[in-house]
Amino acid sequence: MSDPVSEKPERSRAAKWTRRGFIGAGAIAGGALVVGVAVRSGNPVGKLKGIVAQGEGEALVNAWVKIGSDNLVTAIVPHCEMGQGANSTIAQMLADEMDVNWENVRVMDAPADGNYVSQHAVRTFVGPGTLPDRPNQVSFMEPTYDGLFTQIGKLAGAYITGGSSSVRSTGQNGMRIAGAAAREMLVASAAKEWGVPAAEITTQNATVIHAASGRSEPYSAFAAAAAEQDLPRAPRIKTVDEYKLMGTPAPRKDIPSKVDGTAIFGVDAGPEGENLRYAAVKASPVVGGAIASMDASAAKEMRGVLQILNMGDFVAVVADSYWQAQRALNTIKITYTESENDSADTATMFAGFTKALDEAGDSGGNSKADYGDAVGALADAVTKVEAEYKVPFLAHATMEPMNCTAWVRDGKCDIWTGTQVPLMARDGAAEGAGVSADDVTMHSVLLGGGFGRRLTPEYTNQAARLAKATGYPIKMIWSREEDTAQDFYRPADISRFTGGLDENGKVICWNNVHCTEDEPPEAPLVEFYDIANVSVRNAEVEWPVRLGAWRSVAHSQHGFFVESFVDELAAAAGKDPVEFRRELLKNSPRHLAVLNGAAEMAGWGSPLPEGHGRGIALARSFNSIVAEVAEVDMTGETPKVTKVYCCVDAGFAMNPDGLKAQMESGIIYGLTAAMYDEITIKDGAVEQSNFHDYKMMRMDDAPDIAVQIINGAPDNLGGAGEPGLPPAAPAVTNAIFAATGQRIRELPISKHFA
Amino acid sequence: MLSISVNGKPEELDVDPAMPILWAVREQLGLTGTKFGCGIAQCGACTVHLDGQPVRSCSTPISAADGKAITTIEGIAEADGTLSKVQQAWISEQVPQCGYCQSGQIMSATALLKETPNPTDEQIDAAMKGNVCRCGMYGRIRKAIKVAAGSEPSGSQEASA
Ligand code: FES
Numbered sequence: 004m005s006d007p008v009s010e011k012p013e014r015s016r017a018a019k020w021t022r023r024g025f026i027g028a029g030a031i032a033g034g035a036l037v038v039g040v041a042v043r044s045g046n047p048v049g050k051l052k053g054i055v056a057q058g059e060g061e062a063l064v065n066a067w068v069k070i071g072s073d074n075l076v077t078a079i080v081p082h083c084e085m086g087q088g089a090n091s092t093i094a095q096m097l098a099d100e101m102d103v104n105w106e107n108v109r110v111m112d113a114p115a116d117g118n119y120v121s122q123h124a125v126r127t128f129v130g131p132g133t134l135p136d137r138p139n140q141v142s143f144m145e146p147t148y149d150g151l152f153t154q155i156g157k158l159a160g161a162y163i164t165g166g167s168s169s170v171r172s173t174g175q176n177g178m179r180i181a182g183a184a185a186r187e188m189l190v191a192s193a194a195k196e197w198g199v200p201a202a203e204i205t206t207q208n209a210t211v212i213h214a215a216s217g218r219s220e221p222y223s224a225f226a227a228a229a230a231e232q233d234l235p236r237a238p239r240i241k242t243v244d245e246y247k248l249m250g251t252p253a254p255r256k257d258i259p260s261k262v263d264g265t266a267i268f269g270v271d272a273g274p275e276g277e278n279l280r281y282a283a284v285k286a287s288p289v290v291g292g293a294i295a296s297m298d299a300s301a302a303k304e305m306r307g308v309l310q311i312l313n314m315g316d317f318v319a320v321v322a323d324s325y326w327q328a329q330r331a332l333n334t335i336k337i338t339y340t341e342s343e344n345d346s347a348d349t350a351t352m353f354a355g356f357t358k359a360l361d362e363a364g365d366s367g368g369n370s371k372a373d374y375g376d377a378v379g380a381l382a383d384a385v386t387k388v389e390a391e392y393k394v395p396f397l398a399h400a401t402m403e404p405m406n407c408t409a410w411v412r413d414g415k416c417d418i419w420t421g422t423q424v425p426l427m428a429r430d431g432a433a434e435g436a437g438v439s440a441d442d443v444t445m446h447s448v449l450l451g452g453g454f455g456r457r458l459t460p461e462y463t464n465q466a467a468r469l470a471k472a473t474g475y476p477i478k479m480i481w482s483r484e485e486d487t488a489q490d491f492y493r494p495a496d497i498s499r500f501t502g503g504l505d506e507n508g509k510v511i512c513w514n515n516v517h518c519t520e521d522e523p524p525e526a527p528l529v530e531f532y533d534i535a536n537v538s539v540r541n542a543e544v545e546w547p548v549r550l551g552a553w554r555s556v557a558h559s560q561h562g563f564f565v566e567s568f569v570d571e572l573a574a575a576a577g578k579d580p581v582e583f584r585r586e587l588l589k590n591s592p593r594h595l596a597v598l599n600g601a602a603e604m605a606g607w608g609s610p611l612p613e614g615h616g617r618g619i620a621l622a623r624s625f626n627s628i629v630a631e632v633a634e635v636d637m638t639g640e641t642p643k644v645t646k647v648y649c650c651v652d653a654g655f656a657m658n659p660d661g662l663k664a665q666m667e668s669g670i671i672y673g674l675t676a677a678m679y680d681e682i683t684i685k686d687g688a689v690e691q692s693n694f695h696d697y698k699m700m701r702m703d704d705a706p707d708i709a710v711q712i713i714n715g716a717p718d719n720l721g722g723a724g725e726p727g728l729p730p731a732a733p734a735v736t737n738a739i740f741a742a743t744g745q746r747i748r749e750l751p752i753s754k755h756f757a
Numbered sequence: 758m759l760s761i762s763v764n765g766k767p768e769e770l771d772v773d774p775a776m777p778i779l780w781a782v783r784e785q786l787g788l789t790g791t792k793f794g795c796g797i798a799q800c801g802a803c804t805v806h807l808d809g810q811p812v813r814s815c816s817t818p819i820s821a822a823d824g825k826a827i828t829t830i831e832g833i834a835e836a837d838g839t840l841s842k843v844q845q846a847w848i849s850e851q852v853p854q855c856g857y858c859q860s861g862q863i864m865s866a867t868a869l870l871k872e873t874p875n876p877t878d879e880q881i882d883a884a885m886k887g888n889v890c891r892c893g894m895y896g897r898i899r900k901a902i903k904v905a906a907g908s909e910p911s912g913s914q915e916a917s918a
Pocket residue numbers: 792793794795796797798799800801802803804813814815816
């Protein structure tokens with residue numbers, strides 16, 4: 004057992020991980036550590052043992068699951084917990100396959116080590132999502148295939164929590180197999196020990212049972228022996244009718260620590276017993292700008308200030324308290340070097356978008372989908388509909404601002420930070436600290452929101468540089484203002500549509516051109532709607548701002564564009580929006596079921612009070628299908644969303660309450676943006692700064708939300724964290740249209756009611 | 758030197774009297790359950806009780822607490838460690854997502870229920886609208902307040918099963 008991990012790992016303090024035990028473990032690379040089960044010759048169980056085992060008498064069964072002498076099972080989860088509860092759900096999947104009762108399960112984050120690259124996350128992002136598996140007979144040893152993905156994952160600095168992929172990739176393809184394999188190894192050990200056929204042994208509640216001889220022992224009795232077993236080649240995973248824990252609302256493991264103040268987020272973590280110093284920072288508000296000069300004469304004299312640093316690309320004040328550091332920083336007069344982006348502003352950018360779209364016309368730009376003849380078919384249309392929609396840049400505004408604690412000494416660097424990409428953050432820290440990646444220890448902490456913001460390593464790099472420059476263990480915290488100014492923004496976009504209807508009001512063609520790059524590529528596509536002639540394109544534009552992945556990524560724009568335009572086509576056809584979509588969905592039964600589910604929940608068609616309206620929208624993202632009906636009250640000065648009915652088909656809800664919570668969360672996140680928010684740029688800098696000018700939806704404006712789940716494809720899981728968002732904005736603007744006849748084609752909605 | 762009772766324990770603090778309570782409790786006393794979200798009294802993540810009243814600790818100087826009692830999230834369970842009714846309801850309704858806002862939410866809800874044991878929806882709106890939850894758990898927060906008040910049965914989980 005190696006020393007750095009003998010410390011108490013439990014939630015009261017951040018778990019501590021080291022790479023030390025992994026040095027030389029490169030032999031594991033190239034596909035050996037597949038689906039979380041240590042496979043291949045040179046059984047890596049031995050190499051991992053010292054890292055993951057924490058207490059006396061514990062034996063590692065495989066890389067993802069640990070069984071203690073107390074018969075507690077620890078799921079080692081390769082994703083960061085940023086609120087979605089996915090780690091708990093993944094553990095639920097593991098426990099079910101292993102036949103372990105929920106009370107005996109613990110969850111632990113995996114160390115940020117290359118060997119823990121979440122191949123399945125990578126596969127879901129990069130690959131077609133197809134596993135070389137057969138139903139209930141998953142072969143997890145496809146060295147070439149998985150080796151390839153491991154390599155891609157390393158190049159991409161993967162071990163990603165994003166793309167709503169935790170449950171459907173790591174859970175479904177990793178944890179379940181790990182659990183099933185662990186169970187089979189325990190059974191094999193017991194069979195050997197007892198001298199009975201494995202087939203006669205059953206398992207339940209973390210116990211192996213041989214009914215014929217009346218013997219039963221807890222798993223822990225065989226944990227050590229099981230670790231020596233060959234890993235089963237193709238462990239049998241359960242069919243839906245055999246699920247016990249999967250599909251139940253098992254209480255999340257991370258919640259108790261989040262109600263008593265003991266949960267440790269990045270901003271709370273750091274070296275025990277060390278005298279931390281605090282840093283406040285300010286970088287150039289314009290992309291490409293650097294520090295030209297600073298006048299820190301007032302700051303120097305302020306109480307608690309230890310050091311004032313011009314780091315070239317940012318200014319930092321280090322003090323005894325964060326408040327002292329930030330207060331001093333606010334007095335420093337900084338001038339910035341010239342940047343080619345100094346004159347960037349949102350209006351000019353939008354003008355550039357318009358020009359690019361004009362140039363693309365009805366057939367130019369990069370083709371994203373092209374079937375039938377969208378341009379030719381328009382000539383046959385009885386009714387022609389055109390519309391242009393516009394959405395702004397958006398900030399993530401995670402509740403916990405960016406922060407990182409770093410300590411550089413003796414050629415080593417310790418990092419405590421909330422990140423969705425620990426390996427990339429580790430590399431950023433290594434670069435900043437001037438040490439090798441192997442000498443960086445990433446301490447696992449909770450994330451106060453991710454939403455795609457914590458996919459970048461720059462704040463980790465910044466803190467490591469400060470720790471190196473000062474020699475102190477440094478806790479760097481961004482002010483909310485810095486967090487808003489230095490985000491990686493959801494791209495603004497303009498999207499144009501031309502559609503044609505025949506004499507029966509059927510859509511015969513759909514032609515769309517927009518500006519953003521589409522990530523994921525299916526975001527603007529409408530293949531589930533029965534339209535024969537479709538052209539979807541994008542036009543390339545300049546981006547003088549930092550762009551990032553924002554919850555649901557390109558679906559966040561296209562959900563609004565596509566479902567607004569479908570609604571406009573319905574209106575032009577003189578048809579009810581639900582009825583109109585039903586006709587379009589005749590070849591997409593799962594989509595149709597979801598649409599009908601939401602309409603039924605909402606009592607679609609039943610009368611509403613004067614000045615109220617209902618709107619519907621449907622979106623497919625991250626392999627889940629979601630329809631939402633919003634009700635709005637337009638009798639006040641500004642629109643009020645009173646109700647949202649949401650029907651979701653995520654394949655199978657592993658934890659129905661968790662899936663509901665994610666829908667509620669995505670809806671509020673989507674409505675917040677739809678109702679209030681835009682990031683605007685003037686003279687190269689972001690104009691918004693804090694929650695007074697970048698507004699959040701609050702209790703008094705939040706609608707009642709009802710969620711209904713359809714388990715439409717138990718073997719084809721969809722994501723949960725993001726798919727609730729895309730239909731939210733168009734459901735509301737469509738409801739406003741239904742109530743008042745006013746068609747909102749530009750977000751945020753508040754702009755139209757100022 | 759400031760004399761302040763923090764979670765029932767007397768503390769002597771030698772800090773800049775202008776330092777906000779938030780940073781004094783987090784950095785000086787190591788009570789990190791109280792969170793920083795905005796620094797300008799806009800989000801409620803930093804909510805603590807000062808003599809039982811909810812205050813935004815990011816915008817209240819520690820000098821305002823001299824001779825008074827501060828209660829933070831770490832101090833609202835019973836003396837024997839039993840979680841408060843509000844905390845228990847937060848678990849039964851599975852309220853937290855990321856959890857970062859939840860200390861502040863629980864402090865605001867606790868203060869509300871002390872004043873108004875059986876709040877209406879409007880009273881919940883008024884008491885809670887200063888607390889942002891970026892994860893959007895408003896429906897669950899409302900439900901948990903009613904469960905803690907005893908006016909509604911627990912049920913987010915059964916309802917979904
Ligand atoms: S941090 Fe105090 S209200 Fe936001």
